[in-house]
Amino acid sequence: xxxxxxxxxxxxxxxxxxxxxxxxxxxxxxxxxxxxxxxxxxxxxxxxxxxxxxxxxxxxxxxxxxxxxxxxxxxxxxxxxxxxxxxxxxxxxxxxxxxxxxxxxxxxxxxxxxxxxxxxxxxxxxxxxxxxxxxxxxxxxxxxxxxxxxxxxxxxxxxxxxxxxxxxxxxxxxxxxxxxxxxxxxxxxxxxxxxxxxxxxxxxxxxxxxxxxxxxxxxxxxxxxxxxxxxxxxxxxxxxxxxxxxxx
Amino acid sequence: xxxxxxxxxxxxxxxxxxxxxxxxxxxxxxxxxxxxxxxxxxxxxxxxxxxxxxxxxxxxxxxxxxxxxxxxxxxxxxxxxxxxxxxxxxxxxxxxxxxxxxxxxxxxxxxxxxxxxxxxxxxxxxxxxxxxxxxxxxxxxxxxxxxxxxxxxxxxxxxxxxxxxxxxxxxxxxxxxxxxxxxxxxxxxxxxxxxxxxxxxxxxxxxxxxxxxxxxxxxxxxxxxxxxxxxxxxxxxxxxxx
Numbered sequence: 001x002x003x004x005x006x007x008x009x010x011x012x013x014x015x016x017x018x019x020x021x022x023x024x025x026x027x028x029x030x031x032x033x034x035x036x037x038x039x040x041x042x043x044x045x046x047x048x049x050x051x052x053x054x055x056x057x058x059x060x061x062x063x064x065x066x067x068x069x070x071x072x073x074x075x076x077x078x079x080x081x082x083x084x085x086x087x088x089x090x091x092x093x094x095x096x097x098x099x100x101x102x103x104x105x106x107x108x109x110x111x112x113x114x115x116x117x118x119x120x121x122x123x124x125x126x127x128x129x130x131x132x133x134x135x136x137x138x139x140x141x142x143x144x145x146x147x148x149x150x151x152x153x154x155x156x157x158x159x160x161x162x163x164x165x166x167x168x169x170x171x172x173x174x175x176x177x178x179x180x181x182x183x184x185x186x187x188x189x190x191x192x193x194x195x196x197x198x199x200x201x202x203x204x205x206x207x208x209x210x211x212x213x214x215x216x217x218x219x220x221x222x223x224x225x226x227x228x229x230x231x232x233x234x235x236x237x238x239x240x241x242x243x244x245x246x247x248x
Numbered sequence: 249x250x251x252x253x254x255x256x257x258x259x260x261x262x263x264x265x266x267x268x269x270x271x272x273x274x275x276x277x278x279x280x281x282x283x284x285x286x287x288x289x290x291x292x293x294x295x296x297x298x299x300x301x302x303x304x305x306x307x308x309x310x311x312x313x314x315x316x317x318x319x320x321x322x323x324x325x326x327x328x329x330x331x332x333x334x335x336x337x338x339x340x341x342x343x344x345x346x347x348x349x350x351x352x353x354x355x356x357x358x359x360x361x362x363x364x365x366x367x368x369x370x371x372x373x374x375x376x377x378x379x380x381x382x383x384x385x386x387x388x389x390x391x392x393x394x395x396x397x398x399x400x401x402x403x404x405x406x407x408x409x410x411x412x413x414x415x416x417x418x419x420x421x422x423x424x425x426x427x428x429x430x431x432x433x434x435x436x437x438x439x440x441x442x443x444x445x446x447x448x449x450x451x452x453x454x455x456x457x458x459x460x461x462x463x464x465x466x467x468x469x470x471x472x473x474x475x476x477x478x479x480x481x482x483x484x485x486x487x488x489x490x
Contacts (some may be wrong), residue, residue, distance in 0.1 A: 171360035211360030212276035237452025
C-alpha cells in the first residue's frame with residue numbers, strides 16, 4: 001500500500017504546530033496503524049529528520065495509552081484502539097489525516113502526544129475505594145449480585161484513553177467520569193463513598209476545564225470499550241441522589 | 249492497625265464541598281439539570297398552549313371566551329388575572345434560567361476545545377446540531393410573539409384587546425407573520441425533539457429498556473406540537489379561519 005499521511009507536527013506545548021505531509025510506500029495491509037507509523041518514523045530517522053512522537057504502550061488494546069484522531073475519528077474508523085486498528089481498514093492511495101486529541105484539558109506535549117493527567121486528577125478525587133490493603137480478602141465475604149457484577153464490569157472496561165473527550169464536540173469527560181463512578185458505585189465495596197465519589201469526581205472534572213454534556217452520543221460511538229451512553233444518565237442520577245443525601 | 253487515609257492539615261473534600269444551591273449552579277451537571285427542569289416546564293406549557301390554540305377552529309365566540317377564561321382562571325381563589333400572571337412569572341423565570349444556563353454552558357464548551365480539528369466530518373443529528381442557534385431563534389421569536397399578540401406593539405392593523413380571534417387572523421394575513429411563525433415552529437419542533445430526550449437523560453430517567461419509548465415520546469411531542477401550532481396560520485391562509 002502507498003499512503004499519503006498528513007500528520008500534526010508540534011515541537012512543544014508552546015510552539016504553534018501545523019499539519020505536515022509524508023509519503024509512506026511500504027505498508028502492508030496486515031500492519032497495525034502504529035506499525036505503519038513505526039515505518040514512517042524509521043524512514044524519517046534514516047533521512048535525519050525528527051520522528052513523529054505518539055503515545056503507545058501495550059499495543060494489545062488494553063492499556064489506554066494510544067490515542068490519535070484519524071480522519072476525524074478518535075481511534076480511527078473501527079471501534080477499537082488505534083493499536084488494534086489495521087491498515088486493511090484503508091485503501092491503497094488513501095490520504096490519512098492524523099491529529100492529536102483536541103481539548104483544553106489535554107494540552108499537546110509534542111506532535112501527537114497529549115497530557116492526559118487531568119484524568120488522573122479526576123480519579124484521585126474519588127475513583128477508588130478507601131480500604132486497608134493487604135492480602136486479598138475471602139472472595140465470598142462480600143456477596144455481589146450477578147447483575148451488579150456485570151454492570152460494574154461493563155463500566156470497569158474503561159481504559160481511560162480519552163477518546164470520549166476527543167470525540168465530544170464540547171470536549172467533555174462525562175463518559176470517562178461516569179464509567180468510573182458507575183463501576184464503583186454499584187458494588188458493595190464502593191457504597192460507603194457512593195455520594196462523595198460522584199460529587200467530588202464531577203467537581204474535579206469541571207475544575208479541569210472539560211466541557212459540558214449535550215448528549216450528542218459522539219463519546220459512546222468513539223469509545224473502543226463500548227461504554228454505553230446511558231452511563232452518563234446513570235451518573236446524572238447518582239449526582240442528583242448524592243446532592244440530596246450527602247452530609248455537608 | 250492505624251489507618252490514615254487523608255493528611256490532617258489539608259482541608260478534606262467534604263470541607264471544600266459547596267452548599268447544594270451553590271454546587272447546582274457551579275456544576276455543569278447542576279446547570280444541565282436546571283435546563284432540563286425548565287425545559288420540561290416549557291414543553292408542558294407548549295402542550296397546553298397548542299391545545300388552546302386549536303379552539304380557533306371552533307369560531308370567534310369560543311376562542312375569545314377561552315381568552316377571557318385565561319384571565320379569570322383560578323377564580324374565585326385567585327384574583328382577576330392572577331392565574332395568568334403566575335403562569336407568566338413561572339415561564340419568564342424558566343426562559344431566563346434556561347437561556348442563561350445554555351449561554352454559560354456553551355461558552356464553557358467552546359473554551360474546552362480551543363484548537364479545532366483540521367479534519368472535520370458532519371456529525372450528530374440535525375436536531376442536535378441546531379440546539380444552540382435554534383434556541384436563539386426561539387428566544388427572538390418569543391419576544392416578537394409577545395409584542396405581536398399580547399401587547400400588540402408590533403401588531404399589523406388595529407390590535408383589539410380582548411379580541412384574540414381577530415388579532416390572530418390579522419397576524420396570519422401578513423406574509424411575514426406566517427414566515428416568522430412557521431420557521432420558529434419548525435425550530436421549536438427540532439429543539440423539543442433533542443431537548444425532551446436530553447432532559448430525560450440529564451434527570452437520570454433514561455435507560456436501555458426505556459430508550460425507545462423516550463425517543464418515541466420526544467418525536468411524537470415534536471411532531472404534534474409543530475403540526476398543532478402550524479395548523480393555525482395554515483387555517484388562516486386557506487380560509488378555514490377568517
